[in-house]
Amino acid sequence: MKASTLAVSLALLGAAIPAHAVDLDNGTIACGTEPTYYPRGDFWSVIRGTGAPVPVPYQIHAGGLDSIPGDTENGAIDRAFQTWMAVRCNGDVPNLRLTRGADYPTRDTGDEFQDGALVLDTVKNVVFFVIDDAAWEVDEAIVAYTNNLASAAGPIVTSDMQINAVDFQWRAANAGGVSSGCAKPAQGAASTCYDVGNTILHEVGHFIGLNHVQCTDAVMYPTSTPTTELRQLSVHETTAICNLYAPREAAGDQPAFGEACDFDGGPNCQAGLTCVVGAEFPEAGGWGNCTYLCNTTDECPTAYICDGDAPNKFCRPGLHDTGSTVDPTTGGDSCIPCAQEADCANGLCVAGAEDDTGYCSETCSQNFPCAAGFSCLPAGDISVCWPDDPASCGLDDARAKLNEVCYNDDPDLNAGTNDGFYNECGTSLICVGFRGSSCLAEVGACVYYCNATDQSYSGERCPDPNQDCCYGVTDNGVCRKLPDENHQQGGCFTIRKVGETCVTAENAICEENAKCIYAGNNAGGALCYGLCSTTVACDPNESCFTVNDNCGDPLSFCCDTAVYNRTGECLPYGVTNKRELGVECSSGSECQSGTCYNFNGKSACSRRCNTVTGAGCPGNIDVNGDARSDGGFYCAQESGGEGWCWLKEGPARFLGDGEETEESGGCAAARTDGLLTVLPVLVLALAAARRRRVTAG
Secondary structure, three states, rough: OEEEEEEOEEEOOEEEEEOOOOOOOOOOOOEEEEOOEEEEEEEEEEEEOOOOOOEEEEEEEOOOOOOOOOOOOHHHHHHHHHHHOOOOOEEEOOOOOEOOOOEOOOOOOOOEEEOEEOOOHOOOOOEEEEEOOHHOOOOOOOOEEEEEEOOOOOOEEEEEEEEEEEEEEEEEOOOOOEEEEEOOOOEEEEEEEEHHHHHHHHHHHHHEEOOOOOOOOOOOOOOOOOOOOOOOOOOHHHHHHHHHOOOOOOOOOOOOEEEEEEEOOOOOOOOOOOEEEOOOOOOOOOOEEEEEEEEOOOOOOOEEEEOOEEEEEEEEEEOOOOOOOHHHHHOOOOEEEEHHHHHHOOOOOEOOOOOOOEEEEEEEEEEEEEOOEEEEEHHHHHHHEEEEEEOOOOOOOEEEEOOOEEEEEEOOOOOOOOOOOEEEEEEOEEEEEEEEOOOOOOEEEEEEEEOOOOEEEEEEOOOOOOEEEEEOEEOOOOOOOOOOOEEEEEEEEOOOOOOOOOHHHOOOOOOEEEEEEEEOOOOOOOEEEHHHHHHHHOOEEEEEEEEOOOOOOOEEEEEHHHHHHOOOOOOOOOOOOOOOEEEOOOHOOOOHOOOOEEEEEEEOOOOOOOOOOOOOOOOOOOOOOOOOOOOEEEEEEEOOOOEEEEEOOOOOOOOOOOOOOOOOOOOOOOOEEEEEEEEOOOOEEOOOOOOOOOOOO
């Protein structure tokens, strides 16, 4: 084995990472070091009884499902609600009580409308299974949907939960955990049999004012598999309810923070609070909310933001110290382009009547209007908020895009704090973690989500047919291509061979006995190098070098003997340098995607993408290894045909063998990009087949 004087320093995804002591592992990333949750902006404003809150009643349709014997399914629904009510906040009870009311006799919401306006004295909160195709109001791929109507000031007026028994079968567990109904599928098997308790546990989060959150360990993660059977809340949900409905501190019967008040009568709010009433309630009606007036969000409690117009701005639920990096001033995802319900935080994707462009939306009525810039338009049996200027939508999506960094657990990243960094991934993506060596922080990047059940991309699990769905990795960093009980979900990767580039996150997994290393001497960026040891030999044209990385861990890999002896550079034998997306090309054989796409007289490596959401294309990354980001992609389309990824600034120049970048040249330090772990995920939605359409009226 040949000795080497190569110095090895480690980095990941192109950025140096300060070293600190951690154990090397294949642990999962959830949402960083802190709980993450997404208050939607509405909440139940508690009515104060004599010394106790008046419970918010929910009613369950008495009939349930004929396929499940007895009252088992309704019992499972009730236990899901009460799981949320069992949360304690440092020993105290959240300032919210949900209780099961009398069974409801029919399969409907019970709410009445007159001339498009909700009749307030008819409101009910009903949970029911939809068994009639014509009555299912949202996407056929959604297993359940919760519809809230709330005051502009925040308080929820009515919330109804519909469960899709048209497109899905159901099973339910009794109090002893024994299930009846459809049979639970084997791990990884395609199935439409879902668990009632698991699904309703998620939907109750919507019921109390939470949207989806891209935390794969959270109950509020937007998607799930048929085998998922969660019965407990994660730290994300328990933290959310304890902040959104913080335990009451003040004594007495006067309404406290977050409690209901009358504008013209009834008890006044406690000292320091103001009774805020939405414009939809011009007269007294008990729909006011005691809250703080404010000038900035910093003046509001955790999980509340400063909203409204000066000088009457007030605190209402929002993304304030909740772990989410989505800017609350952009309106969340209410105007984000979508192709399916799972693209949206609340599960409602609406398409225009004139074309197939879809946008995330929310329901409304004439007396519960949309935010400024949106109109309340009918979409079948419901009304939804539609942008007055659709061209303005999609411009403020702050979520990380394909191959962009979404996570860093380095405690020194934010001026010495221990918060690290977390950013939600965008549409159809999942945050996966990479750890280069034992002393490195774990860094996450967004790749395409896949699981053992869905085939979301025209019968494929991944958008590029050259990609594999990796259900995690083995201890040696090899793609786990077959699911098992503990690995049902994963990410899409192009498994790279020795000598091929591994610059971007989705290309960072090398074949068996290989590792992604940047030696500072290859213009194309990081390459897959063969690993060597006393039992694993290099190619006959290579020599085995052993060096210590900057963590002090030994690393042995194979270099082309002739190149090293001639130039001092360490390169794998037979470097292929397949080109990344967006790099200029003359034939598909040059591209790792297999497609060289011609557009507007130029050619670049490309692959299929979704013309509505842009899903399938990377974000603003370095595609050719020249240490510069290349401006990002859009989904190009010619004459109404298929969409193809195209750099906004045009094809990037290919840096061939021997062409140096600004930061390369000579026998520089080597960079190793290490073990990868795909996050375990939950799911409550599948790839969509249709969306609600907006009609004028």
